Each structure stands twice: as C-alpha cells, then as structure tokens.
Amino acid sequence: MAYRVIGEGAMLLHFAFLVYVTFGGFLAWRWPRTLWLHLPIAGYALGIAAIGWVCPLTHVEDWARLNAGQQGFGDTGFIDNYLGGIVYPEGQMIVFELMVSTSVAISWIGLILIHLRRRHRPPPTPHTADDHEPRA
Template identity: 50%
Template sequence: MAYLLIGEAAMVVHFLFLVFMAVGGFLAWRWPRLIGAHLAVAAWGVFSVTTGAECPLTVVEDWGRRKAGERGLVPGGFIDHYIEGVVYPERHADLARLAVAVLVAVSWAGCLLLARRRRARTGRPGHGGAGSPPPVARG
C-alpha cells in the first residue's frame, strides 16, 4: 500500500510540475517571486527534452508502482504513459512542445513588461508607488 501511495504521489507531483512548467510564468505576473522557480523548471524541461534525461519523478513513480506489484510506466516514461496519445496524438509531440515553449515565452515577456511598469511606477521594485503615502519620519 505504501509503495502504491508513493507512485501515486509522484504522478500527482509530476502533473503539477508539468502544469507549472507551462503556466508558471503567468503565475509570476501576480506573484513575481515565482519567476526564479519557473526559470529552473523551464530549464529542466529544456534539458530533459534535448538530452533525453529521465526525470527523477518518473523514476520514483515507476519504482513505487513496481514495488506495489503493478505494471511500471511504459519505456518512454511519464510523458509517453500519460500525455502522448492521451492528451494529444503522439505524432503531434513536437507541436505540443512548441506550444508550451510559446506559452513560456509569452509569460516571460509579460513578466518583463510588468516588472518594467512596476519599476516605472514605483521608482524601484516593491516600494512605494503612485498613491502611496510618503514615509513617516520617526525620531
């Protein structure tokens, strides 16, 4: 039972990771501090796609499922098992990757524009701004 729980938890975290990879830059529009985490996740995505590196979450899920007596993930891993052929046809894998890359690029462009607006409005990020009361001198 515990092994199955580990496999299921790894699967859920993996899905959340992929969603964050696709739309995390848009979340950073609201919460700018997320951009660093999104940069790291996107870098991992590029690295894994270009090198074929296996994701540690795939390894954990496969291990948990096999230890629980289930069939492990297909040889292609998480994406081949849950995404390709399920969410989109396998023959459109490159188009799906391109769509995610475009989403990420648009989100980052939006982050850059919003950061510039914040700096122009406040003079420096995260401080004061139009309509903010002047600092109170205390003595």
C-alpha cells in the first residue's frame, strides 16, 4: 500500500511540475517574484528535454509502481506514458515540447512587456481633499 501511495504521489508531483513549467510564467504577471521560482524549474525542464537529463520523479514513480506490483514505465518515461496520444500524437514528443516552450516564451515576453509598461507609466498624482469637493 505504501508503494502505491508513493507512486501516486510521484505522479501527482510530475503533473504539478509540468503544469507549473507550462503556466508558471503567467503567474509572474500577477506576482513578479514567482519568476525566481519559475526560472530554475523551466531551466531544469529544458535540461530534461534538450540534454536528456532524467527527472528523479520518474525513477521514484517507476520504483514505487514496480514494488507495488504494478506496471512500470519500461522504456518510456512519464510524459510518453501519460500524455502520448492524448496531448500530442503518439511518437511526436517534439509537439509537446514545442507547446510547452511556446507557453513559457509567451509568458516571459508578456512579463517583460508588463514590466516595461509599469516602468514607463507616469506616477499617480497625489489627491487632496479639495479634489473631492463639488465645484460651484
């Protein structure tokens, strides 16, 4: 039972990781400080996609599922196992990677534009009590 819980937990963390990589940059539009969390996570995801780094959650989930008597990943990884043929066509991992990369790029470009707009906006003028009195 414990192995199954570990496997399910690793799967949920995997999905949370993918959602945050894909959409976390958009959170920085509202909360700019979250960019500092998104940068290393997106960088690690890029390393997984471009360099072939292995996500430790993949090993944890595979190990837990095998010890729970369930089917492991075999030659596939988390994304191919759960998203292949659902989010992108079977065997077309590049489609998924391009979708995620496009989302990250749009979110970061939007964040830069928001930052520039805020920077060039004139400061608000202070209001006085006289501003709220009716004019005669």
